[in-house]
Amino acid sequence: xxxxxxxxxxxxxxxxxxxxxxxxxxxxxxxxxxxxxxxxxxxxxxxxxxxxxxxxxxxxxxxxxxxxxxxxxxxxxxxxxxxxxxxxxxxxxxxxxxxxxxxxxxxxxxxxxxxxxxxxxxxxxxxxxxxxxxxxxxxxxxxxxxxxxxxxxxxxxxxxxxxxxxxxxxxxxxxxxxxxxxxxxxxxxxxxxxxxxxxxxxxxxxxxxxxxxxxxxxxxxxxxxxxxxxxxxxxxxxxxxxxxxxxxxxxxxxxxxxxxxxxxxxxxxxxxxxxxxxxxxxxxxxxxxxxxxxxxxxxxxxxxxxxxxxxxxxxxxxxxxxxxxxxxxxxxxxxxxxxxxxxxxxxxxxxxxxxxxxxxx
Numbered sequence: 001x002x003x004x005x006x007x008x009x010x011x012x013x014x015x016x017x018x019x020x021x022x023x024x025x026x027x028x029x030x031x032x033x034x035x036x037x038x039x040x041x042x043x044x045x046x047x048x049x050x051x052x053x054x055x056x057x058x059x060x061x062x063x064x065x066x067x068x069x070x071x072x073x074x075x076x077x078x079x080x081x082x083x084x085x086x087x088x089x090x091x092x093x094x095x096x097x098x099x100x101x102x103x104x105x106x107x108x109x110x111x112x113x114x115x116x117x118x119x120x121x122x123x124x125x126x127x128x129x130x131x132x133x134x135x136x137x138x139x140x141x142x143x144x145x146x147x148x149x150x151x152x153x154x155x156x157x158x159x160x161x162x163x164x165x166x167x168x169x170x171x172x173x174x175x176x177x178x179x180x181x182x183x184x185x186x187x188x189x190x191x192x193x194x195x196x197x198x199x200x201x202x203x204x205x206x207x208x209x210x211x212x213x214x215x216x217x218x219x220x221x222x223x224x225x226x227x228x229x230x231x232x233x234x235x236x237x238x239x240x241x242x243x244x245x246x247x248x249x250x251x252x253x254x255x256x257x258x259x260x261x262x263x264x265x266x267x268x269x270x271x272x273x274x275x276x277x278x279x280x281x282x283x284x285x286x287x288x289x290x291x292x293x294x295x296x297x298x299x300x301x302x303x304x305x306x307x308x309x310x311x312x313x314x315x316x317x318x319x320x321x322x323x324x325x326x327x328x329x330x331x332x333x334x335x336x337x338x339x340x341x342x343x344x345x346x347x348x349x350x351x352x353x354x355x356x357x358x359x360x361x
Contacts, residue, residue, distance in 0.1 A: 006202075008211035010141040014284060015196055015219025017148050019050075020226060021281040022100070023192035025107070025248055025274060026331075028231045033244035035185035038178045039235060040228040042185030047224020049186065050193035051217050053345055057196075058213050060352045061203045069200040069351075070295040076355055085347060086296030089201060092343045093289030094309065096195065097282045098316025099330045101125055104278050106323045111251065111271055122317045125279070126310060132283035133290060133306045137205050140287060144280045151273035152226070155250075158266050159233055162257045170239035189227060191336035193220060194344040195281070201288035286313070 006014075027043070035042040064072035069089055074082030105121035132140055199216055206212050234249045243249045254267040290305040320326035 004137040004205050005207040006137060006141040006205050008206060008208055008215035010145065011199075011202075011206055011212070011215040012219040012222070013144055013148050014141060014280070015199075015216060016223045016226070017144055017277050017280045018195050018198060018284065019193045019220060019223035021192075021274070021278045022195070023189045023223070023227050024230060024250070024277075025103070026192065026327075027189045027227055028234045029244050029246055029249050030188040031185040031231055032235060032240050032249075033185070035181040036178055036240045037173055037235065038182050039185060039231045041177075042182050043189055043228035043231050044224050045182065046186045046189035046193055047221050047227070049190055050196060050224070051220045053194065054196055054199065054216050054220055055213070056345065056352065057200055057348045058216060060348050060355065061200065061212065063352070063355045065209060066204050068202070068204060068292065068295060069348075070292040073351065074296075076351060076358065083296050085351075086292050088347070089197070089343060090289045090293040090296065092197075092339045093201070093285045093292065094312055095316060095339060096335060097129065097285045097289070097309075098313050098319070099326060099335060100278055100282055100285075101129075101313060101317040102320055102326050103323070103331070104275060105317070106326070107248070108271060108275065110323075111267055119314075119318075122314055125282070126313045126317075128279060129282040129286050129313070130306055130310050132279070133286035133309070134303055137202060137284075137287055140280060140283050143283075147276045147280055151277050154269050154273045155230075158254055158257065158269055159230075159250075161259065161266070162237060162253050163233075165257075166233075166237040167239070168236050170236055188336070189224075191340055193223065194336075194340040195285075196220060197340070197344040197348075198284060198288050200348065201292050202284075 028039070031039045031042045064075065067075070070086030073085040076082065077085070101122055105118055105125060108121050109116060109118055132143070196216065196219075199212070203209075203212055206215070230250065234243045234253070237243075237253050238246075238249055242252075246252045251267050251270055254270045255265075257266045258264045286306060286309055287302075290302045290309060293305050294300070294302040320330050
């Protein structure tokens, strides 16, 4: 199977997009609810812990250079125990795409077209995601080179326009140390950053393998800094009570922004940025899941699996009955508490121990 190539900068930018795609939506309100004025510390702590977890994954990758987890798990554990691990990473990848499809489609529907049925959004995004995965990793990385900076610039532009309406004292005292709240506020962004388990599936694509560790850690820490800045800005704009009361406080800031009674309704600008960044993440997850399943089955072409995702992803997206069920059960419980910890920490940790015992490390 041919391995596509991306640069270390492209990998860093892809990791930033993956980490920010969900954390910018789910993170600020939950972090502020628990950590209050210490919310920025929760964001940075989550990034540091995610970077430490990524180093565990990177150490495992270094034991098997040029191989993905679907390949070296069979070499390490044999086909009977190795193949289920490859299937598991494919399952987690497709599952995360499904719940993300539902969440983003629901947000677009609620914000822009509340009278429109949900299925056109889900099916349209599915076509976009599968087509991007079909084009391959290099195409996704090149698209992200444009999407990520434009989306962040659009978000910063909106926040700067809204800044004069803020009250900086709402975010004070900045150095208040609420340790239990800081720890509780760390969980959601850490779970979002845990999606960086993708490096186990795409690491061989880096054109300079020696730069893998630097690129991955840089991407995680940069995403943490961006999330901390956005969260603190939300505090300055809304205060801890209002910020924690809204599901997406940044969207509320955009809705309330009014310049001279002429320029208003800025929420499509914010939503467009989130939609495009999430499209990158979903495309990358679909590509990684299809490739992992293909390698697990010892096949050469991942594109038939990507086409099969046209049926699988909408079915996963339509499982939840509403947004609240999707967030509370399918995202918070199943994904954040079970699937991602196993994929990001537990399985890599177990395989690393076995690799050391078998002298692969």
